[in-house]
Amino acid sequence: CGRVISLVSRKGGVGKTTSAVNLGAAFALSGHSVLLIGVDPQCGVSRSLGHGKFELDRGLLDVFQARVPLNHLAYPTDVENLRFVTPNIWTLDEEDEYKRFMETNADAFVQAVDRARDLYDTILIDCPPGMGPETRAALLASDSYLVPVQAEELCRDSLGRLLAFIQSFRDRIFAESNLDAAAASTAPPVLEGLFLTMVNARTRVGKHVADQVTEEHGLDLYETIVPRTTRLAEMALRGKPCVIYDRRSAGSRAYFDLIDEVVSRHAAR
Amino acid sequence: CGRVISLVSRKGGVGKTTSAVNLGAAFALSGHSVLLIGVDPQCGVSRSLGHGKFELDRGLLDVFQARVPLNHLAYPTDVENLRFVTPNIWTLDEEDEYKRFMETNADAFVQAVDRARDLYDTILIDCPPGMGPETRAALLASDSYLVPVQAEELCRDSLGRLLAFIQSFRDRIFAESNLDAAAASTAPPVLEGLFLTMVNARTRVGKHVADQVTEEHGLDLYETIVPRTTRLAEMALRGKPCVIYDRRSAGSRAYFDLIDEVVSRHAAR
Ligand SMILES: Nc1ncnc2c1ncn2[C@@H]1O[C@H](COP(=O)(O)OP(=O)(O)OP(=O)(O)O)[C@@H](O)[C@H]1O
Ligand SMILES: Nc1ncnc2c1ncn2[C@@H]1O[C@H](COP(=O)(O)OP(=O)(O)OP(=O)(O)O)[C@@H](O)[C@H]1O
Ligand SMILES: [Mg+2]
Ligand SMILES: [Mg+2]
Numbered sequence: 001c002g003r004v005i006s007l008v009s010r011k012g013g014v015g016k017t018t019s020a021v022n023l024g025a026a027f028a029l030s031g032h033s034v035l036l037i038g039v040d041p042q043c044g045v046s047r048s049l050g051h052g053k054f055e056l057d058r059g060l061l062d063v064f065q066a067r068v069p070l071n072h073l074a075y076p077t078d079v080e081n082l083r084f085v086t087p088n089i090w091t092l093d094e095e096d097e098y099k100r101f102m103e104t105n106a107d108a109f110v111q112a113v114d115r116a117r118d119l120y121d122t123i124l125i126d127c128p129p130g131m132g133p134e135t136r137a138a139l140l141a142s143d144s145y146l147v148p149v150q151a152e153e154l155c156r157d158s159l160g161r162l163l164a165f166i167q168s169f170r171d172r173i174f175a176e177s178n179l180d181a182a183a184a185s186t187a188p189p190v191l192e193g194l195f196l197t198m199v200n201a202r203t204r205v206g207k208h209v210a211d212q213v214t215e216e217h218g219l220d221l222y223e224t225i226v227p228r229t230t231r232l233a234e235m236a237l238r239g240k241p242c243v244i245y246d247r248r249s250a251g252s253r254a255y256f257d258l259i260d261e262v263v264s265r266h267a268a269r
Numbered sequence: 270c271g272r273v274i275s276l277v278s279r280k281g282g283v284g285k286t287t288s289a290v291n292l293g294a295a296f297a298l299s300g301h302s303v304l305l306i307g308v309d310p311q312c313g314v315s316r317s318l319g320h321g322k323f324e325l326d327r328g329l330l331d332v333f334q335a336r337v338p339l340n341h342l343a344y345p346t347d348v349e350n351l352r353f354v355t356p357n358i359w360t361l362d363e364e365d366e367y368k369r370f371m372e373t374n375a376d377a378f379v380q381a382v383d384r385a386r387d388l389y390d391t392i393l394i395d396c397p398p399g400m401g402p403e404t405r406a407a408l409l410a411s412d413s414y415l416v417p418v419q420a421e422e423l424c425r426d427s428l429g430r431l432l433a434f435i436q437s438f439r440d441r442i443f444a445e446s447n448l449d450a451a452a453a454s455t456a457p458p459v460l461e462g463l464f465l466t467m468v469n470a471r472t473r474v475g476k477h478v479a480d481q482v483t484e485e486h487g488l489d490l491y492e493t494i495v496p497r498t499t500r501l502a503e504m505a506l507r508g509k510p511c512v513i514y515d516r517r518s519a520g521s522r523a524y525f526d527l528i529d530e531v532v533s534r535h536a537a538r
Contacts, residue, residue, distance in 0.1 A: 047422075092438060128281075128398070129281040129399070132399070158311050158313075204499075205506060
């Protein structure tokens, strides 16, 4: 039965989408069957996998409007065992409708994800920045959450509050359990781990912040560090995961190392 | 009477906060009296100006709970004519309350900003990523909006939709005018302009995306380009605007050039 892991952060632009796509592809290349769900209405996941505005005709709104199973909304990618789903939202009215559904009917999303667990080994959910309705619905559907930590001060500073906010969210939701019993049956999501991204070890600020994050959150931090590389920055232009078009680059190797760490840490728990 | 300009973008981490703080300081150094309002609950503005968790005791919630004027909530900075206001929010409950106020009682925020126009030449509002309640309230209170465009594909890709979303928002709000007449008296916000940020001209991807943005949005794009520099990345660690601690650096000079362009373009309209 598949595991569901969300990529979350309050800070924007820290590598959630880049990490979700490359981790998903790395898991798929090592034999997992993977579903990548982008719940961010920006649709960064589909963009990073080479799909622009008019190329997709189904999306997450169908989960709410027509109870379509996630597996029927999923599109194939260049990687054999990797499929993805995206909101497929292009207007403000659609975004408002989607956010309203995620806020008032998170159960439908949680149950759709639960049903997909039978079909995939690993389900990754890419969230927008912040603790908005999409992120909360994703957390409700998840076993755990991964937090990319950009090696910059504003991101380091916001990390403590993110972890505290998720803690209060868990306490509030699972105490009240305002979902129906089935949806609430999954245990509250736990922290899978933190990992440093976009680290430029050559600059003082990069090294200083990375050291501080290690000091403050060392126990939850993976050893793997994802460097800032132009290879990774090119991904959305290429429309493929970096682990596909340049498997041996520093960024790709980091993502392969990271999935090894995620798997072995999880097994050790 | 002061002008109100919001920094907005759907994409996260593109330099909204960094630009709001440095533009605010640059305006102040050239003689404007400036109020910098951070409506993002992450409180990046106060962090960038050196204020951590327990140093501030008043914030934007007071606008809603006690009708306190913005000027009484404002704190001084190292720059003579620059003051700032921030949400001053530290728990999930407070964030939920704040978002609810911004969604259901935007009038109070708009009227507080309107009252502050008599006291400041320029009011800049730093928004969180996306089109959430804080950004919508900021747009309602604004004369215009500035959009930082990070020279990366995902940001370029999301730009068209951001501009279209703001257009639909304007049409919807000012057609229905669901605010009371006083708040709706300000005209709908217009695009002040776009500017390229975090541009690393040495990389192919940086140059390629910058060229494409110029091609697609040339008329609305300022000539000034803000480079990606370590000096700017250090700002939140130093707790001061970069135009203060390193006025002659490439980043600072770009922000001084940018305010000149904003002022002259606005005058020419
Ligand atoms: N390790 C890296 N090296 C270089 N560039 C990177 C790296 N990781 C991400 N990027 C680039 O930085 C930008 C931000 O990354 P990304 O969009 O993945 O972050 P995000 O957290 O998903 O952003 P948002 O908050 O908007 O959802 C993108 O343009 C991406 O191409
Ligand atoms: N021109 C620049 N050169 C180098 N680093 C920069 C530059 N502009 C911003 N940064 C850094 O990039 C990160 C993102 O910038 P910033 O936080 O200002 O963006 P934002 O759009 O406000 O993010 P959010 O979407 O989370 O509000 C920060 O760590 C900041 O220090
Ligand atoms: Mg993203
Ligand atoms: Mg910001």
